[in-house]
Amino acid sequence: MADERAALASDSSQAASSKKVAPLIAIAALAIVGLVAWRVFYAGPSTPSSIVELTGRVEGDDSAVAAKVAGRILEIRVREGDDVKAGDVIAVLDDRQVQSRHDQAQAALTAAEARTASARAQVAVLAEQLKQTQLSFDQSENDSHGRVAQAEADLSAAEADRTQQEASLKLALFDKDAYTRLVTTGAVSERQGRLSISTADQQEAAVASANRRVEAARAALTTAKASLSNPGIRQSQVAAVRQQLIQQQAEIATSVASAEQARFQLAEADANRQDLTVVAPFAGTVITRAAEPGEVIPAGTPIVTLLDLAKVYLRGFVPEGDIGRVKIGQAAHVYLDSNAAQALDAYVSRIDPQATFTPENTYFRDDRVRQVVGVKLQLKGGFGYAKPGMPSEGEVLVSGDTWPKRRGHR
The missing domain is CATH 2.40.30.170 (Efflux pump adaptor protein, beta barrel domain)
Incomplete structure (x- = not known):
């Protein structure tokens, strides 16, 4: 009996030992499988030859967005990280200086055009005067009385035209004063006020031109009367009128050049006004903002930097x-x-x-x-x-x- 019990105890011990070893073997097998799987799925093969x-x-390539003209920044409408489309407004600059240059150019253009018109009118008067003087010189003494009559008629016509131009000037000055007061009260725009001033200036030039025509007609009459007594005087008068005509033609060339210069300055001011609004040249994202409202910047100073994502x-x-x-x-x-x-x-x-x-x-x-x-x-x-x-x-x-x-x- 004792031997049988010992044998049973030995078998039981061996079975228990086998039960303890089996889980360890399973764990080891799983570890090996996991290692293989890791090598297959994570370590992977080497880089393919292709x-x-x-x-x-x-x-990415960024681009600085800058203003083409100098000025004070009124507002910046974007911040870092904002997405913009091509043409979106980035910043707006103060336009007061540009507006001042625009007004100066407009005034210079108006004055130059008025001088041109006046000079052309004077050329027409002098050309007619030269024609009449030359005719007076060429004609015989018997025609002197007829020339005097013609000169008197020309003088009457010139004086009538001057009277009409003076009446128009009075009306233009009245409108100018009225619009000036209305602009002050805000009843009409400044543009209408400037237009009334320009009209008055042009009418003043027209009156001045009419005065010169009267003076020319009066001078022609004097010449005609003088020819009755001294034909030699008419020759020197022809030369004097011709010299005046040359001077007025030179004045036309000068005033036309001044008008062209004023037009160029006016166009430049208009272009600069457009450049006061800085827009995005392409769609992108604002990555830096290098300026702030209130800063005065020179032309070409970057305001923001855009990146095309x-x-x-x-x-x-x-x-x-x-x-x-x-x-x-x-x-x-x-x-x-x-x-x-x-x-x-x-x-x-x-x-x-x-x-x-x-x-x-x-x-x-x-x-x-x-x-x-x-x-x-x-x-x-x-x-x-x-x-x-x-x-x-x-x-x-x-x-x-x-x-x-x-x-x-x-």
Whole structure:
């Protein structure tokens, strides 16, 4: 009996030991399976020969938006991070100085045109006077009385015209005073006030021209009467009138040139007025705001910096030994660290002409001694979430037309 009990106890001990070992074996088997799975799914195979990999970060080309003219900033309508469309207003500058130059140019143009009109009227008068004087010189003494009668008729006509011009001037001055008061009270616009002033100025020039015609007619009458007694005087009078005519023609040329200069200044002021509104040259995102309302800036001073997020790219580096396989225009994929599973279509848009040492921000010292070449992968779209500064990975399809399946990304 004792031997049987000992045998039973030994069998029971062996069974218990077997039960303890079995779970350990199962755990070890699971660990081996897990290690194999990790190596298959995470360690993965080496990079396919048709692919060249690179790492870097997303970058973009920015553009400074500046005012074409100097001035004080009235308002800036965007802030950093704002998205804008092409043509959106970025900033508005004070227009008081430009308006002042515009008004000065307008006044100069009005004055030059008035001088031109007056000189042309005087030329017409002098031309007629020269004609009459020359005719008086050529005609015989018997026609002197007829010339006197004609000169008297011309004088009467000139005086009648002057009376009419003076009446028109009185009306223009009345309107000028009335509009000036109405502008002060705000009943009419400043433009209407300036128009009434311009009309009065032109009418004053017309009266002055009429006075000169009267004087010319009176002088012609005097000449005609003088010819009755001394025909020799008429010859010197012809020369004097001809000289006056030449002077008035020169005055026309001068006033016409002044008018052209004033028109140019007026057009320049109008163009500068348009330039006071600074607009976005393209759609993009405001990344910096370099000025604030109230600042006085010279022409060309950047106000904001825009970045076109639809034209961002991955800037990375390829080892010198692989760069010979990379060509401009090859298809590429970019993977953002924020969404490494999604491939963004891209292409090789630039390869640096010279190699360089691995950038200093490489994490492993041994890698920093390698020669690399900078490569730019241009994304075919901004996709709305590719932002400058994002760490990213890229791969270039250097052979074949089909992308191989790889770990992690696909």
